[in-house]
Amino acid sequence: MPWHTYIIECRDNTLYTGITNNLPRRLKAHNSGNGGRYTKYRRPMKLIHCEVSSTRSEALKREAYIKGLPREKKLQLCGRKIETVPLVSMNDKKFMEFAINEARKNFKALSGGPFGACIARRGRVIAVSRNTVLKNDATCHAEINAIRKASRTLGTYDLSGCVIYSTTEPCPMCFAAIHWARIKRIIYGTKTGDAKKAGFNELNIPDVKLASLGKSKIRFTGSVLVNECKGLLKEWSVLANKVFY
């Protein structure tokens, strides 16, 4: 049987490259959650590229080469035009900056950790909030505060049509709140694991796993302005009077 080097596109828009000598069986495995740790919670996924090699070692070489390519090059390889609508727009970056600037206020105010969130709808900011847990409320994460603010502004709990921008991937509590608020898209910077490493008492469950377990249709994009968001955690780590919770 010939060997295949393939690329699949996961539901969170990430690409996965692998090799197999039984493509139908491997795709079935990926889509049933048995195709490996990375793809397990990123279903459903679709095959976007496949090339044939006569030997396993040849397929492995192609796999290593493709894995080293940037996303655009991988998409080019699939004969797919580079997305005319980029995954992350200028507006997305702008709204993330609102969240970052808000988070930064906690370096002085110390009302909570270095986390900020922004909710926008149709290109307009609806709410910007930061974490205020240290004002004696463990539920006052930036996203929850932003949801409360946006709901007050719009006069409804139903925030469908809104996008939430969060400097760090929403935790399970915030992910659930976002679900209940019917927000369909999450854009975040650093991962939950980064906040845990920085010293926060995170439940380290990625959103992609939560969405898969809850059969949620929420879409998310991570690593947006990730260096700036990592910078928040770094700046926080050198503060003399910081408080972890």
Ligand SMILES: [Zn+2]
């Ligand atoms: Zn949270």
